[in-house]
Amino acid sequence: MRIDCHVPITLRIVGVPTDEQLEAAGRALTRAVAARLAEAERMLAERHPERATGAAGAAATPGPLGYQPGSAGRAADGPTAPTAPTVAHLDAAGPAQEEQRWAARAHGVPVGGSEKPPDDPFAGALHEAERENALAHPPAPPGPEPVVPDSPSQQEDVFAPLDPATDLWPLPGVEDRIVALAEETEERERASGRSVTHTRDNMIEYWKERFVASVDYILHRRGGGHRKRLAAGLAAAERKLAGEYRRLRAQAYAAADKRDAETRRLRSEPDPDVVDEILALHRAEEESYAARLANVLARVDALRRDYANRWLQVAERAAREYVVIAANEAEFILQKPQTEVRVYGLPEYLEGTVPAADRPDVLAQGQDVPGSSPTVVRFIEAVQKETGWHVKADNYPNHANSNPLLGDKESVGEYSFDMDLSGFLKITEDGFYERDKLVGFLVAVDRAARHERIAWNAYYNDAVVAGRVNAAAGRSRITFSGGGGPKNNPGSFHHGPGLYVLHMHFNVMPVDIAAQYLAGNPTAPKIEID
Numbered sequence: 001m002r003i004d005c006h007v008p009i010t011l012r013i014v015g016v017p018t019d020e021q022l023e024a025a026g027r028a029l030t031r032a033v034a035a036r037l038a039e040a041e042r043m044l045a046e047r048h049p050e051r052a053t054g055a056a057g058a059a060a061t062p063g064p065l066g067y068q069p070g071s072a073g074r075a076a077d078g079p080t081a082p083t084a085p086t087v088a089h090l091d092a093a094g095p096a097q098e099e100q101r102w103a104a105r106a107h108g109v110p111v112g113g114s115e116k117p118p119d120d121p122f123a124g125a126l127h128e129a130e131r132e133n134a135l136a137h138p139p140a141p142p143g144p145e146p147v148v149p150d151s152p153s154q155q156e157d158v159f160a161p162l163d164p165a166t167d168l169w170p171l172p173g174v175e176d177r178i179v180a181l182a183e184e185t186e187e188r189e190r191a192s193g194r195s196v197t198h199t200r201d202n203m204i205e206y207w208k209e210r211f212v213a214s215v216d217y218i219l220h221r222r223g224g225g226h227r228k229r230l231a232a233g234l235a236a237a238e239r240k241l242a243g244e245y246r247r248l249r250a251q252a253y254a255a256a257d258k259r260d261a262e263t264r265r266l267r268s269e270p271d272p273d274v275v276d277e278i279l280a281l282h283r284a285e286e287e288s289y290a291a292r293l294a295n296v297l298a299r300v301d302a303l304r305r306d307y308a309n310r311w312l313q314v315a316e317r318a319a320r321e322y323v324v325i326a327a328n329e330a331e332f333i334l335q336k337p338q339t340e341v342r343v344y345g346l347p348e349y350l351e352g353t354v355p356a357a358d359r360p361d362v363l364a365q366g367q368d369v370p371g372s373s374p375t376v377v378r379f380i381e382a383v384q385k386e387t388g389w390h391v392k393a394d395n396y397p398n399h400a401n402s403n404p405l406l407g408d409k410e411s412v413g414e415y416s417f418d419m420d421l422s423g424f425l426k427i428t429e430d431g432f433y434e435r436d437k438l439v440g441f442l443v444a445v446d447r448a449a450r451h452e453r454i455a456w457n458a459y460y461n462d463a464v465v466a467g468r469v470n471a472a473a474g475r476s477r478i479t480f481s482g483g484g485g486p487k488n489n490p491g492s493f494h495h496g497p498g499l500y501v502l503h504m505h506f507n508v509m510p511v512d513i514a515a516q517y518l519a520g521n522p523t524a525p526k527i528e529i530d
Helices: 019-047 054-060 093-105 121-136 154-160 164-169 173-191 199-270 272-334 373-389 434-454 463-473 511-518
Strands: 414-421 454-459 505-510
Touching: 019 121, 019 164, 154 199, 154 272, 154 505, 164 199, 164 272, 173 272, 199 272, 272 463, 373 434, 373 454, 373 505, 434 454, 434 463, 454 511
Parallel strands: none
Antiparallel strands: 414 505, 454 505
């Protein structure tokens, strides 16, 4: 009698497979089932050899002593005889031991020192199919992190770290323009008949080093840089949205508690229409709060994207404005030389210091402003009178230490100051003060200083203004200073344009006091004494 057993097989598939993947899975399943059936037949033949049929049974059933496969029932030298029945030779303890061995194998426990658990071909085939599917359908990347309003770590991620050398120097119009400037500078210097000291390769290396230091200073180091200021702006704006989100979420929680209580009361409501109506109102209210909360999160996300764009824009602007600095420095190098002006800070004891609070009409005010020398006060008074502009001298601690001086840094007086002219002049597209009015102002400054017998010079990076003022004065009053700085703060000396601390820096020196101080000193440096 034949008995057919139909065993259902379930194949779990994750995702939506293609036709090719389904075909591959079918082949793998067929191989696995065939291997399982073969393994089952082998196991049955080993366990019940008297019932085994086919090749598996013959191979598993031992014959009488001296039996060799293929020789059963054959005489040594005669015709084939009827096949003798095969007999299994087992000792008395065999069946019990065999039962124990098969029970152990069924639980995956090795039996005997060299015996291993049988391989599971079905599991192997499934593993292969899963591996093929994983290769064909790799897992999707994780979704974006949920927006958490007022999260410092998420706000920090808004401002991507930028390396000036690798992220900004290669920008179009930066590196290529610097290279072109370096080539032009060498060519023009050679054409002028002067000794060529500003070669292409030297200038590229020089400008790139200053570019990296200067951009880093503007973006990260000067008062925390623009990155810090943008981060503070984002935090302040997001803090307002976070407050709105917290208030709205508290209202949503309170409304949810109220709905829960009302839902419990509905268990005793006999009218199903009333129940449906109230539950519909509950769903509408819940969806309304969810939508309003999602709207706040969307506004937070939009705010962050806006600040991320601002950060990238200011970084790119810093990179491109340095090209303006380099172009102006090239013009300074190639301008017709004027008589050099040497102005030095003098020791403080020669004149003393006027506290800023004593002269708010000429000295900028501030908690840390150290005041200025009487010569600076006199200079500003004369400039105000000559120009009609109520400009002021601005100072900060150790300002004079980074400028030429006589004596030592510890004893130098306050003969250096800054001047912000943004309240008097418009800013041009390239980031400098409007040129015609500034030239007129500086020519008037020179007249006032000569009248007061005060030597002066200024750092300002607009080569056009410098060329016109220096030609009118007959001296190099305006000089370049952009991209330099001390070893512990490279790239920190800037005097325009735009982001690069647009202002003018002045050094002044009383001519007569300087002459008296240097009288009889054979090693004194050459200074301007009109």
